[in-house]
Every structure is written in structure tokens, then in C-alpha cells.
Amino acid sequence: TGKILYSVVLDPTDKDATQSVSLQPINEFIKNNGERFVLGDDPRNPGEQKIFSAAPYAVDGREGYVYIVLAGKKFEEVSGNLLGQYFAKLGIGATLLTMIFSAIIGLLAIWFLTKNLRLITRTVRSFHDGDLNARIERPEESDIEVFAKSFNNMADSIVGNMDKMKSVDLLRRELIANVSHDLRTPLSILKGYIETLQMKRDSLSESEKEEYLQITHDNVDRLSKLINQLFEYSKLEAEQVVPVKEPFSITELSHDLIAKFKVIAEQKQVTLQLDNPQENCMVYADVSLVERALQNLIENAIKYTEPKGKVTLSLNKKGENVEINITDTGTGIPVNEQPFIFDRYKQVDGKTKKL
Template identity: 40%
Template sequence: MSVRTIRGNLLFWKIATVFSVLLIILGIVFVLIASKLSRSYYTMAHQELYGNVASHLASFTHPLKNGQPDTTVTHDIIHSIMVANPSVEVYLLDTTGKITDYVVPDKSVQNHQVDISKVKQWLAVKNGERPLGDNPKQPDEPGIFSAAPVYENGQLTGYVYAVLASEKQREILTTLNSHLYYCLGMYIFFCALGIAFIVGVITFFLITNSICDIAMVVRRFKEGDYSALIEGHAKGNLGMLTSTFNEMADVIVDNFDKISATDKFRQELIANVSHDLRTPLSIMQGYVETLMIKKDSLAEPEKNKYLSVVLDSSKKLSVLVEQLFQYAKLEANQVNPEKEQFLLSELASDILMAYQLKAKEKGISLNLNTEGNLPLVFADIALTERVLQNLIDNSFKFTSEGGSITIQLQQTSAGVKVEVADTGIGIAPEDQTYIFERYKYLHKDGLPKKGMGIGLAIAKKILELHQSSIQVNSAPGKGAAFWFVLPAVAGVGM
């Protein structure tokens, strides 16, 4: 037997047990209520059926003569009534409630006085519920009774007092109630057991059917079907289980997508790094081998030329490795901007000064256009410098001799706008969507692929750390302009 079957059986028996106990409790309560109502019903019925016994005795037998019981007349009649109806016990009372005569064993009568106020209260009630009175045989247990006044010559001389619920009646009722309890208990027990079984089976199948559906979806998800989700909008605990699993599945699928994207990035990284590092390494290796082979036959100018090529390749290699580490740190969220207030115009001027020699060698002019009284910006100086350097390096790659690169600084409502524009080959509209992605190259006819393709991606990542974004305006043959906005320090200008 499987664990799932055992758990299902346990669930079934738990449900069946709960319903059985509940129905048995309800059955016991029903028996108690039914017994109480039956006794109340019997009492009321007995009162209505035999409530006129005392009145008949008082009217037709004349039980009192000269205020004393006429035993010769009444005993036979009273005894006949008690034989015909054993539940009736008849007593004769004087006007104070004292018992003057009765036809029962003397030893069984424990109280020879009846509360006369109850008798008068009983006689005053014409219709409705009558009060309970004293039972001479059992003083502590009030019972139903019938009473009638006895008159002689128009004067009240006593009362006929008939107890309608006698000791004999109590014995009979006790026996009948015991039988009633037994029968009701047996019927209710078996009915409760049957109903609990039926309800338990139905509930078990309704619950386990939903659980089985959920288990099938979970199994499909476990086996690799990540599109498997639990359908339906159930309420309660199953609804919570459904929504929790679906949310968990979405998170897992999202994590799988991220892991897949990271793995794809790793493969691309290895392929691109191996390709881009191979070029400078190959150049360095070739020239070093040439120097070693021809070290005695090479003239000094040629040696210096070979060494300058090796140095240039090593610098390129260093830049590539540095860019690689920089982007890896940005991807891993290991870069935290250390923001401070500074002037963008001073930073841009220093950067352009550092590129003057390179611009002179390539015949490219560098320009800085800035408005007066620009406010201070609040950003990380080193990271902002890296963004400008990457944009300028990108412009150098695609700007031919005689062209120009311009940094434009302008105050806007959002802060200070920084624009790096060139007169290079430009970027086609269909390529502008991809230029900020890592390792994306623009393939131009006759133009060799340059760099690792992550300079613009690094710039984009850095600006995202400053809650900013980089934009591009360009067209083929009309150069390119990259711009972004850094937040200004309110109320501060230079």
C-alpha cells in the first residue's frame, strides 16, 4: 500500500470519526430533549384527561357529612376509581389543607398536610397551565393534581384532592422511558454511523479529488513541465495552497529563466573574451617571437617598432580585461555609487584634456560647449568619468580623420544634460535598439569590428545606478549623439 493511499485512508477515517461523534452527540441531545418533552406532554395530557376527577367525586358522592368524611359512601367509590386508574390517588382535605381521609396504605403517606394555597390557585385557573401541588407520598416532588370544593348547606367544609401522577405511574414511566432511551439510542447510533459514513465518503472523495489534481500538477512540474499550474479559484486552505503553489512555480520558472540567461551570458562571455583576447595576444606573441628569432639581424628602429606594437597590444589587452571586470561587477550588483557634489564642466574639461594627444594623432577635434552658471550635480565622480570615457572612446572608433567630437552640457528641469556627439558614420535606426546590449557589434561593410562591445553596456549600467538612462540620436552618415541627465543639487550654482 502506497503512502498516498495510507494518508488518504487516514483522512477518510478522520472525517468519518468527526461526523460520527458529532451525530452521536446530536443524537444524545435529541434523546434528552425528546424525553423531557414527552414527560411534559404526558403531564399536560393527564391533567386535561383526569383534571375533573375531584369535581365528579365532590358532586356525586358527597364525601363529607357534617364536616367529617363519609367513609361508608366514599371508600368504595374512591377505591373503584383507583383500581380503574392506578395513577390517581384521592384524599379528603379540610378547609386548612389537612388530610382527613384517603384510600392508600397509611405507611406510604409521609405528609398529612397539603399546601392549601396551591389548591386555591388551581381552582382559580379556568383555562391554561395549572400549578403543581403537594404529593403526600413524596413531599419533595410536586405533581399534577385535581381539586374540588365540598359544600354542605352552602358552606365550604373541605376539598377533594386527587393526585393524578401517583407512585405507580412513576414506576410505569420509568420503565417506558428506559425502553424509549434504549430504542432511540440504538436507532440514532446506527443512523449517525450510516450518515457519517456516507458524508465521510462523499467529503473524502471531494477533498481527495482536488488533492489528486493538485498532486498531478505538482508531479508534472517536477518532471519538467514548468508550464503546469493549478487551475481554478478555490477558497479556504485549498485555495491558499493553489495560489501559493502557482506563485512558487512562477518564481521557480523566473529563476530558471535567469539561470538560463546567466548561463547563456557565460557562454557568450567565454566565446567573446576568447575571441577578443586572442587578437592582441596573437599580435604580441608574433612580434615577440620575431624579436627572439631576428634579434641579431634587426636594426634598432625595427626593434623599437616591434616593441611599440607589443606595448600597444598589451595596453589594448589591459583595457579589455579591465572592461570585463568592470561589467562583471556591475552585473553582480557589487558596485555602490559614492555620490557627492561636483561640477560636470570641470570633469568634462579634464577628460578632454587627457584625449588631446590621441585626437591630434587621428586628426579629430575635441570640443566642450557649456552654459554658464551650471549647477552642481550629485553623482559618483569616478563612475561618471567612466561613462564619459566610454562614450568618447566609442566616438573615436567610428569617427574618421577630420571629424569632431563634442561634449555639450546644458541645464534642464531634471538636472544637467550631458551630450557626447560625433561626426562619425552614424547608427541605423534598426541597430539603435541593440547597441547598449552586451557584446553587440555593428557590422558595417569595410569596417572592422572593434573592442569587446561592452563600453556602451557599462555606461548604461552605471547610469541605471544613478536612476538615469542613456539615449541616442543618430542616422547613417550623420554621426551619433549620446545623452543623459544627472540630477542637480537644488539651489546651488557656480
């Protein structure tokens, strides 16, 4: 029946202890002669099965089985300790592997996330070291597009400001050159007419004296006006001033210029003449800038024309436009120097001609 008649491990007073075990595992164990293990009931732990050993016996007409549970309490304690140590070591190993793997993943993530930042850092250092062309290429493809574009815009602004500072410094030096160059013309005219009045005051008629004095007076006004305009012209060259255009008579301006340079031309024995159509030619431009340009051209033409030569200021009306030409009988400008005629104060060979 499987009833437990005697036990060396069970407490007889324990009413909850198992009083019997199943015979089916015992019969199966005996049947296969113990060649394979079979799980049987554990009297100390009802409901659990463990490895056992069993053998039949017969004493004084009584038959039964000797039933021994092999996995005893000590075995369980040892097994529990070993299993606990195994899982502890397994946990430590798993923790270390997880930490190493996490560190590798973290380093890779940091490297990837800071790749563009390192690129910006290198570019900033290059810009700091003097490479003003250093820019972040394709900023729209960067993970930090806003910072990349901001740096490029900042670099462009810095370079632009540096160019403006250089332009201002160049403007300051050119202004000094402008003062000496542009003031020379009215001063030369003043000197010429004053000297004429001094030398020929007895032979000049009153109308001629009045004319010469008026020209002198006009050039004093011109000199004062020119001084005030020099700064405006410098701003114009720095693209800070827009020309003030207005309609005016280029014919009248041409007559005034011929009258102003008449004495200087006579002193050099150069014929100065005006070739213009009968009708009055009107143009729409900045009168001060046009006058300054024509005045400089006439002055240079007279200066570099040999005695008994001729300088001609001609006006040719072409439809709604007026073509202005200043020609002289001088040696002219060599072909190889003509590309440089608009360079400021360019001198040909240092002697023969000034552009």
C-alpha cells in the first residue's frame, strides 16, 4: 500500500508529515534493476519528487521495501550553495560583459555624435590660424546644421569687415592723394590769372581785367567747393554715396572749362579749343563728377602736349546721348599701357605721360 512503517528522518509527532509514498516508482525502479534513475515521493516534502533507491525485503512473513531518498538535506544545502555560487558568478560575468559592451557602445556613440563637432573645431582653429577661406562644407548635411551655418555666416561677416577696414585705410591714403591732385588745378588757374594781371595790368582793358578777376573769383569758389566735396568723393569711391543726378547743360560747362584753362594753355603755347554743335546739349548726370573728370583730362592733355600743339574738347550729339572727346597732339599712350589708363595716378615711364 506504500504506508511508511518506520522512518529515521520523519518526526513521528508531525501530523502533517506524509504517511505513505507511491509504489509505482518503486516497482518501476525494481523492475529495471536500478539501471536508470526514477523520481519518487519525498516524505519530508510532500508534493515533491526526488531520486531514490529501493529494495524489497521479507522478514518474519512481513514484506515491504527499504526506501531511501538519495537527495537528502545536506545534498540540498550543498546543491543550493553550488547553484547560488554559479548564478552569482554568472551574474558577475554578465554584469562585466554588459558594462564592457555598454562602454564600447557609449564610446562609439560619442565618437559619432561629436564627429561634426570635431570638424567645426578644426575649421574654427584653421580660421583662427589665418586661413580666412576656411568654411564648413555642405553645412546642410551636418547633424548640427544651425551651428555650421552660423559659423560660415560669422566667418563671412568677419572677412567682409576686414575688407571694409582695408578699404577704409586705402580710402584714407587715396584721400591724401586726391587732395594734392584735385586742388592743384584750381590753384594753377588762380596763379596763372593773377600772374597775368600782375604782368599785363597796364595793357589789359577793363573788360579783360574784369573777366580775369571773375575767373579768379570763380576758381576761389571752386577751390572751396572742391575741398568740401573731397570727402564726398572718397565716400563715393567706397560706395557710400550715390551720385546726385540732375539735368544740366554740358555745352555751358564746356565753355566754362575752356575759359578756366585758357591762360594755362597760352602759357604753354598750346591752343585750347572747343568743338561743339550749335544747339545746346543737355545731359542728365552729376555735374560735379562730370566737371571733375573733364577738368583732370584737360589738365593732363595741356600738361603733356608739346608747345604749339593743340587740345580739343569736342561734343558730339548721338541721338539722346552726348559723346565727349578730349584729344591732343601729344605723343599718346603706348598700346601696352592703355589697359592701365584707369589705374589711379598711373605714370608712363615715370616721365613722358601721366594717365
